[in-house]
Amino acid sequence: MFCPAALPAALLFSLTVAPLGAQSPEARSSAREIRRLRESSNAAIARHDTAGVAAILAPDVVVVSSNSTHIVGREANALRFAEQFRLRPDVTYRRAPGSVRIFEPWHMAAEEGTWAGSWTDADGRVSIGGRYFAKWRRIDGAWRVESETYVPSYCRGSAYCRRAPQ
DSSP states (O other): OOOGGGSOHHHHHHHHTHHHHOOOHHHHHHHHHHHHHHHHHHHHHHHTOHHHHHTTEEEEEEEEOTTOOEEESHHHHHHHHHHHHHHOTTOEEEEEEEEEEEEGGGTEEEEEEEEEEEEEETTEEEEEEEEEEEEEEEETTEEEEEEEEEEEEEEESSGGGGSOOO
């Protein structure tokens, strides 16, 4: 009978943790590509370029925003960004991937990291951020975001930060 407690700690660690860090050259290449695509999306947001923002999204992407709004579809997400850029001329968002894990057999990837956003409302500057998770899938040879979820861990500034989402 197998008893994990009987294994030396170093061996148990290598069996449970080490395989997570081992990635094939193809997986490492995919992870680099996803990070590059994320940076291109960040740059598009900084330019207020809705086409550039939408470029990494799957046609049927599902985004759960920090205030729990669900936006379904690439076009709907592009329109939402266009509206934010119109209403908040100084709005910016930036996502910083902490990890990108590739599941090669299914051509899927998990991206986890931190995000931050800011803009000016009539009653002051908003600074918001937290953690995010994105699920990627290779579609017709290209990596695309299938879903993103944003969870706030702080919000400072205007009354926007004091209103709970409905």
